[in-house]
Amino acid sequence: MLRIGKMTDYGVVVMTHLARHPDTMQTGAQIAAACGVALPTVSKLLKALTRTGLLQSVRGVAGGYRLARAPAAISVLDVVAALEGPFGLTECSRAATACPQQAGCSLPGHWDLISGAVRSALRGVTLDRMSAPVHRLHWHEPRPSAAAP
Amino acid sequence: MLRIGKMTDYGVVVMTHLARHPDTMQTGAQIAAACGVALPTVSKLLKALTRTGLLQSVRGVAGGYRLARAPAAISVLDVVAALEGPFGLTECSRAATACPQQAGCSLPGHWDLISGAVRSALRGVTLDRMSAPVHRLHWHEPRPSAAAP
DNA sequence: ACAATGGGGACTGCTTTGGTCCCCTATGCG
DNA sequence: CGCATAGGGGACCAAAGCAGTCCCCATTGT
Incomplete structure (x- = not known):
């Protein structure tokens, strides 16, 4: 459930590597080799990440890529938002055309709420944490109210 | 980003209605009419939700569907998990075949962390809250650590 | 000049998804 | 007893999104 695109996954790997x-x-070829992803694919990613301002690029013969900010100042949310469209879990949360029957549809407000929670979750993990060993990480469980899966 | 399937969206609408x-x-036809979704589609959903144990069904001429538990005991996570596969944001978090180069890949642990956060977010919203007015809802922001989009 | 390197798209094949339909089983009622 | 109503299960098809590749241009150091 809630899968994110493969490209975005690669993107996080690349950013973590950087x-x-x-x-x-580092050149695109170096990054591709280090991350084990084909060069054209990683290239596409690097372009997108540069256009969004997460990476700095230098063209020409001694060119390459570099993080635009400190690792601690880049969150997974930034990467995901850069590679997938603007945020929104559901269809109608971004469509200009409203649902054909928003009469009984009091849900958008609730979805926004959930989206916000997910946003916070992604924003809470920064690149420096991603590149650190796992056990250094911990997370505040927001509020596990009544539910029993 | 992070879109969930349209079907799952419908599923939440249906469950909230119930x-x-x-x-x-309520019969499938009634639910379909109330939610403004085509009957075959809603039917598919209801079947799936029944198979997962979220709904109780009664067959025969006076049959229909009903929630299997109290609304407060069913979370959005339950619905999403019932309609989309098992949890997992990334590809390799569920694939038996590991990434070709899990050498430099210390990420799965981190993804699990993020997945956990998202899980909590979804588990925290129950059906009774979804059917309540929006302003009754509020949410504990987990921890907005360093990041600046 | 030339070689190396990023920039921007266009294009394509595939997988997934959404959605519909068909036939079977169960149950109440005339 | 059989017919009408309801759910159960799954096959099936069309459309959309996505992953991945390729091509050509712009930039810059040697």
Whole structure:
């Protein structure tokens, strides 16, 4: 459920890789090799991430890519938002054309709420944490109210 | 980003509708009409939700559907998990075949963390809240740590 | 100049999804 | 007893989204 695109997954991998060497400039080929993804694919990602302002690029013969900000200042939310469209779990949360029957539809407000919770979850994990060992991470469970899966 | 399936969206609508009349049995046709979704589609949903144990069904001429538990005991997570596969944001979090290069891939642990946060977010919203007016809802922001979109 | 490197799209094949339909089973009522 | 109503299960098809590749242009150091 709630799958994110493969590309976005790659994107996080790439960004995490770059977060381990925040100050060294790396070419697309180097990144592709390091992350085990085909060069054209990783190239596409790097372009998108650059256009969104998460990466800095230098063109020309000694060019390459570098993080635009410190790893601690880039969250997974930033990466996901850069590679997938604008946020919104449901269809009608972004469509200009409202649901044919928003009469009984008091849900959008609730979906926004849920979206907000997910947003916060993604924003809470930054690249420096992603590149750190797992056990250093922990998370505040928001509020597990009544439910029994 | 992070879109959930249209079917799942419908599913939440249907379940929310049923949560407003927890004790009355309703036929598929009635539900379809009330929710403004085509009958075959809603039928498919109801079957799936029944198979998962979220709904009780009665067959025969006076049959119909009803919530299997109290609205407060059914969360959005339950509905989403029933209609989409098992949880997992990324590809390899569920695939038996590991990534070709899980060498530098210390990410699964982190993805699990994020998935957990999203899970909690969805589990925190129950059907009785979904059927209530929006302003009655509020949410504990988990921890908006360093990030600046 | 030339070689290396990023930039921006266009294009395509595939997988997933949404949605419909058909036939079977169960149950109440005339 | 049989017919009408309701759900159960699954096959099936069309459309959309996505992943992935490729091509050509712009930039810059040697």
